[in-house]
Amino acid sequence: MIPHRAGFTLLELLVVLVLLGLLSVAGHQALHTAGRLSARLNDDGSQHFLVQRQVADWIAQAQPRRVGRERSAPVLFDGLPDRLTFVTNLPDRFGLASPHLVTLSLEPDGLAVGWRLLTDRTGASGGTRLLLPAARELKLRYWHAAEGWAERWDRRPTLPALVEMRLEADAASSREPVRVAVALRMGASP
Structure with missing residues (x-):
């Protein structure tokens, strides 16, 4: 047993x-x-942070596409204190994963992005999206090594080396304004 x-x-x-x-x-x-x-x-600010990172990535990947064929022709980068238009690659959820003309601006509803395919002159391939409804102020500045900070960057033959973006939430939010400096990967190109 x-x-x-x-x-x-x-x-x-x-x-x-x-x-x-x-x-x-x-x-x-x-x-x-x-x-x-x-x-x-x-939303404890995570949406604010994600939008900031996404926009910074788009700006960092701006491409120096020229308006004309001449080497001295300005690039498609129109930087104003409250609006920025530039060429970058957007993912395929915006249509085709290819170069798009993107406009970042502050609309009455908040921070918005508009886009269209670079090759589409009619605008039929584009769209707009509200990125951050709580945004109430957008301030942009542009850096060039020889000139320093500029409030505008329009009709120039190069991209800026840096873009500083200051984004402020609405008055009801207790968030401090976010200030981000983005280095363009192809910035200050000849």
């Missing part, structure tokens, strides 16, 4: 450990999903 021992077999312990692991993975996923939904519902 085989003596009976108290305790669990190795197989029983392994089954319990696997079940505990599955429960912990499911619980972690549920907490992660709930946290993401909560962040969407209770």
Whole structure:
């Protein structure tokens, strides 16, 4: 007769450990999903940060496309204190993943972006989207090594080296104005 021992077999312990692991993975996923939904519902500035990063990435990838064929022709980059128009590659959710003419401006509803394919002269391939409804002020400045900061960058043969963007939320928000300096990857090109 085989003596009976108290305790669990190795197989029983392994089954319990696997079940505990599955429960912990499911619980972690549920907490992660709930946290993401909560962040969407209770905007604690994360939307502000995401919009700022997205716009900064678009500006950083601005392309020095010329208006004419001459080397001295100005690039398609029109920088004003409250509006910026430039050429950049947008992802395919904006139509085709190719160069687009993008306009960033402050509209009465908030910070908006407008776009159209660079090759489309009719504007049929474009659209507009409200990026940040809570925005109430947008200030832009442009840097060139030889000239320093400028309030305007229009009709020039090069891109600026830096674009400084100051974005302020509405008065009801307690957020401080966000100031970001974006280095253009193709900036100050001849």
